[in-house]
Amino acid sequence: MKTFVIAEAGANHNQDFNLALKLIDSAASASCDAVKFQTYSSKTLYSKNTPDFSFHKNIPELIKSIEMPRMWHRELKKYCDEKNIEFMSTPFDEKAVEELYNLGIKRYKIAGFESTDPRFVKLVAQTKKPIILTAGIGANLEMIKKIESWIREENECCDLTILHGNNAYPTPYRDINLGQIKLIQKHYPHLKVGISDHTTGILVPPLAVTLGATVVEKHFTLDKKMKGPDHHFAIEPAELTMMVQNIRVAESCLGTKNNITESEKFEMKAMRSVVAKTKINKGAVFTSENITTKRPRLENSISAIDYYKILGKKSTKDILPDDILTKKCVMG
Numbered sequence: 001m002k003t004f005v006i007a008e009a010g011a012n013h014n015q016d017f018n019l020a021l022k023l024i025d026s027a028a029s030a031s032c033d034a035v036k037f038q039t040y041s042s043k044t045l046y047s048k049n050t051p052d053f054s055f056h057k058n059i060p061e062l063i064k065s066i067e068m069p070r071m072w073h074r075e076l077k078k079y080c081d082e083k084n085i086e087f088m089s090t091p092f093d094e095k096a097v098e099e100l101y102n103l104g105i106k107r108y109k110i111a112g113f114e115s116t117d118p119r120f121v122k123l124v125a126q127t128k129k130p131i132i133l134t135a136g137i138g139a140n141l142e143m144i145k146k147i148e149s150w151i152r153e154e155n156e157c158c159d160l161t162i163l164h165g166n167n168a169y170p171t172p173y174r175d176i177n178l179g180q181i182k183l184i185q186k187h188y189p190h191l192k193v194g195i196s197d198h199t200t201g202i203l204v205p206p207l208a209v210t211l212g213a214t215v216v217e218k219h220f221t222l223d224k225k226m227k228g229p230d231h232h233f234a235i236e237p238a239e240l241t242m243m244v245q246n247i248r249v250a251e252s253c254l255g256t257k258n259n260i261t262e263s264e265k266f267e268m269k270a271m272r273s274v275v276a277k278t279k280i281n282k283g284a285v286f287t288s289e290n291i292t293t294k295r296p297r298l299e300n301s302i303s304a305i306d307y308y309k310i311l312g313k314k315s316t317k318d319i320l321p322d323d324i325l326t327k328k329c330v331m332g
Contacts (some may be wrong), residue, residue: 165196
């Protein structure tokens with residue numbers, strides 16, 4: 001299965017429409033499957049009575065300074081369509097859910113901090129669209145079960161993907177806990193699983209793919225040095241391109257269920273076949289005295305694996321020394 005790669009632009013447009021277009025260009029150039037923004041309002045996201053935090057004294061003011069103008073939606077989607085990349089935006093309020101639905105988006109993304117809000121989760125599920133949901137802080141297996149139940153109440157057949165992730169920005173490698181991907185798969189085999197990666201490099205996404213991630217979400221920016229809360233931990237265009245390439249390599253490394261790969265078919269000739277050690281007359285019994293094993297292994301030859309099966313059987317024809325035996329050489 002091809003991994004669905006989401007380039008998370010988030011708030012890195014800095015309220016500059018042309019910068020938003022350049023972010024789309026970058027994601028499309030990197031061969032991402034989707035580019036995602038975020039649709040929120042400071043008035044509906046935070047209470048005006050929110051206290052000051054250590055990292056910022058006026059959170060509502062910060063959110064207002066980075067929120068994306070909603071008038072951009074249609075033009076950004078149109079531009080994405082022209083660039084052959086899917087437009088996505090994470091909604092954070094009821095109006096955003098409705099606006100994105102009317103825009104004709106293919107799927108919704110529910111952010112980790114909103115994933116434990118049953119009222120909001122159910123609202124998104126009512127759209128009957130596929131949902132990609134980041135399991136938020138403390139979202140253990142039991143919490144994931146509860147979240148899924150909220151969604152199934154509104155849309156029993158919802159195409160649901162759970163993204164494992166750490167909500168620290170940036171996330172230290174020691175805290176990414178990729179083993180959760182396998183754990184979620186084990187307990188919820190009917191769900192697709194992915195990764196929302198907030199580490200500073202591009203190592204984690206390909207590793208996640210080898211563990212079964214089918215969706216990768218990664219923040220990116222045009223320049224880490226730009227002003228804004230999300231630029232410093234995001235990856236830049238060259239890294240984004242390399243990340244997608246590494247993900248595709250990881251996919252190819254997973255291989256298929258076939259025992260013999262295309263690249264190995266030629267090398268099979270270096271395996272061994274059953275070969276006549278001496279002249280063998282028609283009707284003679286094959287014994288360890290008249291047959292042995294040698295290279296090469298041909299398409300119609302008897303594999304060395306079947307050496308002991310041949311012993312005791314009779315030859316259907318005269319065989320010369322060093323002849324490679326085929327099934328037609330053996331009676332029965």
